[in-house]
Amino acid sequence: MKKLIILLLATVFALQSCEKKTSKQNKEPVSNNETWEIKQDNFTYTVEILDSLQFYAEQKNVKHKPEPLKKITDFTSAQKMLKGVVEFWDGDEDGESHGLRRILFRNGNTFNNKYNEEFFVAYYPTEDIILFEGGHSLDVSFTLTNGKQTQETGNPEYIVTSPNNQYRLNGFYEGQDCVSYFIQKNVNGQFENAIPLSETFSKNNRKSICQIKEAFWTNDHTLFLKEVFVFDSNNELKPIYYKISITEAEPKPSQSAVFQSKNISDFVPEDYVIYKENGLEEIKGDLNKDGLEDIVLIIKATDKSKVIKHETRGELDQNRRGIIVLFNKGNHYQLALKNYDCFTSENEDGGVYYAPDLNIEIKNGNLLINYLHGRYGYWSYAFRHQNNDFELIGYDASHNRGPMVESDISINFLTKKLIKNENINENAQDESEVVFKQTKQNIRLKEFTRLSEITDFDQLKISELYIVE
Known part of the structure; x- marks a missing residue:
């Protein structure tokens, strides 16, 4: 009888053990990895830190193997292919200097380089991108089709494209140890910057993205990265692994x-x-x-x-x-x-100074967007309705010290004229003692800036919109 009871108890315990085991097996695994979410314009992306086993397990199952971009590194061959588009400075004493002199972009715009400081590295014909190396080995690149430059063009060597060519990782070396990475989206066959990866990582007080050594996409919205320029507590390099999941918000x-x-x-x-x-x-x-x-x-x-x-x-x-x-x-x-x-x-933080006041007016048929900064001066953007948008046709700014104008500038993007006045009397105490030196310059407009496309007036850099001739 005792043997029978013992046998029954053993059977019950065995069944309970099996139930628990089955229950554990059927339960969905919960990740304990550190994650955070970042929102950027119309995109939300979740960043998850993985261990090496998770990273390489995903990499092992990747079927998409993007082909390397075709590139021309032989200078003579590239020079022949780009005749009439890219001009180079004459060679140095050894005849080997391949510095950039001028680009006549295919859309009609021009880039003139005053100094022989950027040297040919490669031409990528499928992307129509030319890559140069500047001072401190920084990347300098141009899309010859439309005139876009490094921050939008990147260095094609960093490009990693998603399986269906919907997104791609890109980046450029800034000359200060780190590469600036960003994600581009395919819009009607042209890749446009969508997520400034390095920038948003830094803004959100997370680990910076500096040197990515491995990258792959498992689908069009999931990117895996291996970062190696990270130091541990012993000041030794160690890798860190990321999974980035991109969600594009519906309008x-x-x-x-x-x-x-x-x-x-x-x-x-x-x-x-x-x-x-x-x-x-x-x-x-x-x-x-x-x-x-x-x-x-x-x-x-x-x-x-x-x-x-x-x-x-x-x-x-x-x-x-x-x-x-x-x-x-x-x-x-x-x-x-x-x-x-x-x-x-209107409640932005002006730091040491108060924030400028926004003022809008319509004058002579133009839309003026003014920023008034009291005793410190003002700056003003003039837009005109043309080409089914409002395009920037003028810019005026004054930098003051109390009632005295230290400098002012007026740019007319229609006549392509720039006039600048600077006070050269450092000892001036009032307006009557100010002595201005006037500079007049001809400029070449890269392309008209459209009001509908300005994402943030605080980030609009007027000096990047034109070239002084």
């Missing part, structure tokens, strides 16, 4: 404003309001020379997560602002332009 219904309506409020997207401070709520004037008063609206997002509590300034609404231009058609309005977040919040 919100609120982003599809109506094309025409009798009511101005119909053009304001959902989750936005008309900004009604400092006289910016409604700007009127004729922008298309038809004799009717058009309307410019400044709008502001209403995302509650962007309202913060500042330790000294109290509650601050840091939602960005945008602009909408409506053409008056007599019995209704028509949408002429929209850019929902090109302006910072």
